[in-house]
Amino acid sequence: MARSSDFQDRFSHAAPSYAAFRPSYPRELAESLAALAPSRALAWDVGAGSGQLSTLLAESFERVIATDASREQLSHAIRHPRVEYRVEREAQSSLSDASVELITAAQAAHWFDLPAFYAEVRRVAKPRAIVALITYRTARLEPELTPLFERFYAGVLGPHWDPARRHVENGYAEFAFPFEELRFPALAIEAELDLRGLLGYVSTWSALASLVRAGGASEFERFERELGAAWGPPDRHRPIEWPLAGRLGRM
Numbered sequence: 567m568a569r570s571s572d573f574q575d576r577f578s579h580a581a582p583s584y585a586a587f588r589p590s591y592p593r594e595l596a597e598s599l600a601a602l603a604p605s606r607a608l609a610w611d612v613g614a615g616s617g618q619l620s621t622l623l624a625e626s627f628e629r630v631i632a633t634d635a636s637r638e639q640l641s642h643a644i645r646h647p648r649v650e651y652r653v654e655r656e657a658q659s660s661l662s663d664a665s666v667e668l669i670t671a672a673q674a675a676h677w678f679d680l681p682a683f684y685a686e687v688r689r690v691a692k693p694r695a696i697v698a699l700i701t702y703r704t705a706r707l708e709p710e711l712t713p714l715f716e717r718f719y720a721g722v723l724g725p726h727w728d729p730a731r732r733h734v735e736n737g738y739a740e741f742a743f744p745f746e747e748l749r750f751p752a753l754a755i756e757a758e759l760d761l762r763g764l765l766g767y768v769s770t771w772s773a774l775a776s777l778v779r780a781g782g783a784s785e786f787e788r789f790e791r792e793l794g795a796a797w798g799p800p801d802r803h804r805p806i807e808w809p810l811a812g813r814l815g816r817m
Contacts, residue, residue, distance in 0.1 A: 582642055587766035589702070589755045589808055590618050591672065593625070598751045600626035602816070603667040604694040610666045612656050612683070613674025617643035619700070623670065624648040631666075633659055657682035661690040668696045675699040675741070675812075676733040684744060688817075695817045697745050701734050702755055702808035705767075711796055711804070718768075718789045726776035737811030745815030755808040761800040765790060 596619070600606055606627045611620040614632035616639060624630045624646045633654040634640050640651045654660060656671070656678045669687050671678065687697055707715050733740060759767070768774060768789075777785060794800065 587763060587770055588616060588618060589757055589767070589806075591622055591700075591755060591810075592753050593622060595619075595700070595751065595753055595810065596622035596626055598753075599623070599668055599670065599696060599698055599814075602696045602748065602814075603627075604692060604696075605667050608666050609668040609670065610659070610661060610690065612659075612669065612671040613677065614643065614651065614672075615639050615674070617646070617649060617651070619670060619672040620644070620649045620651075621646045623668070627668070631659075631661060657686045659686055659690060663689055664692050666690045666695055667692055668698070670698045670700060672700040673702060673734075675738060676701070676730040680741065691817045693817060696748075697815050697817065698812060699738050699741065699743070699814075700810065700812040701738055702810050703735065703737065704808075706807040706809070707764075708804055711793070714789075714792055714796055718785075722782070722785050722789070723771070723773040723777060726773040726780070728772060731773070738813050741813060743813045743815060745817060748814045748816060750812050750814045751810070753810045755810065757806050758803040759806050760803050761794060761797045764804075764806065765793070 600623070603609070607629065609623045609627040609630045611617075611623060611630055611632040614620045614634045615636075617632055620630050620632035621644045628648065630646075630649045631652060632640075632643070632649050633652045633656070635653065635655050637653045640653060643651055652660060669691060675683075691697070704719060705715070706712075757763075774786060777783075797804070
């Protein structure tokens with residue numbers, strides 16, 4: 567999938583919410599990727615956003631370089647002594663040739679110019695380095711909340727999702743992936759959220775920003791009311807699951 571070389575900043579406006587409400591990846595994901603890497607000196611997390619995966623990788627690697635094209639996103643990123651954040655595009659990093667053991671892109675590759683990114687991967691990767699394009703599918707809620715959530719996600723917001731959203735929903739299965747393919751680990755993000763936490767997560771969606779720009783703020787307000795009525799006490803924590811998917815390979 568080729569994307570325009572002109573960076574379209576879709577998330578800086580929601581950077582504080584993104585840092586506060588986007589789900590964190592399971593520790594097992596970082597550990598499984600580290601176990602495959604030829605060594606653990608340096609990982610590159612591309613499109614790092616708020617650093618949710620970058621900081622997990624830092625528990626297994628000596629250094630993590632986390633890059634994102636959005637300065638605002640990185641200004642809200644989680645700090646870690648072994649993570650260095652750099653404002654850089656996916657195809658224009660300042661990494662040295664043949665220097666990286668693991669390259670990850672979590673919930674970001676569908677915005678990339680993939681051919682240009684893959685060229686940069688080939689430049690910076692060490693022999694036998696691991697490449698992981700990671701995404702998480704639509705959130706799964708309890709049965710009594712699912713119809714309401716799905717109506718808003720697919721019905722109200724349907725016309726406002728970027729066409730790239732389909733790649734998230736199919737787990738990047740349609741992407742060209744010119745590496746020795748490995749089995750992607752069967753994992754999921756799991757969380758217990760109160761009503762504010764779930765609505766905060768929804769507020770980070772690019773499709774919601776598009777809806778509001780189109781004059782549809784009242785549709786979100788209606789969803790808030792209906793979800794609140796179905797939720798029960800707003801401080802009640804309910805289980806949410808995001809199944810992980812993606813492509814995993816070796817240079």
